[in-house]
Amino acid sequence: ELFTAANPFQAPRDEEPTVRSLLDAGAVRVEAELDGQPEIQADLRATIARVYDGLGRYAAAEPLARRSLEQRRSLFGPVHPAVAEGMAQLGELLAKQNRYQEAEPLLRESLRQRRALLGDQDADTAMSLDALATMLQARNQYQDAEPLFREALGMLGAGELRHQRE
DSSP states (O other), X not given: OGGGGGOTTTSOTTOOOOHHHHHHHXXXXXXXXXXXXXXXXXXXXXXXXXXXXXXXXXXXXXXXXXXXXHHHHHHHOSSSHXXXXXXXXXXXXXXXXXXXXXXXXXXXXXXXXXXXXXXXXXXXXXXXXXXXXXXXXXXXXXXXXXXXHHHHHHHHHHOOOBOOOO
């Protein structure tokens, strides 16, 4: 029902909904209407945060990504593929804002968990390698970034990556 506002027969005639207005309304509704469904809340928060991130609205994305990660930790414990995904999302978001000291531990832990839980032939592991390498490159830590980029490229070049989501 998030996009009900986009229906021309139900939307007010004097204003057309925008992606941002739909996202803003959706973020509020996730909180209010999905109470008692924390896994769905966490997933929707992560999705809305991803769209805000894509729009460059980092200030709007960050609290949603943080809350999603908190919920996933509460639901699944500290080590789980969904937790690793949340850490990667928040870490990448912080890195885009040049908040590298906050981003780095999240990206490193996400990579560590994905290696342990998903293995080195998983696409998400390759994406974590790339995200960490990209952040290190942005910090001018080229010697640290290069082997990670090479490993990610080697994994991607092998063409046998799988997605192993729960």
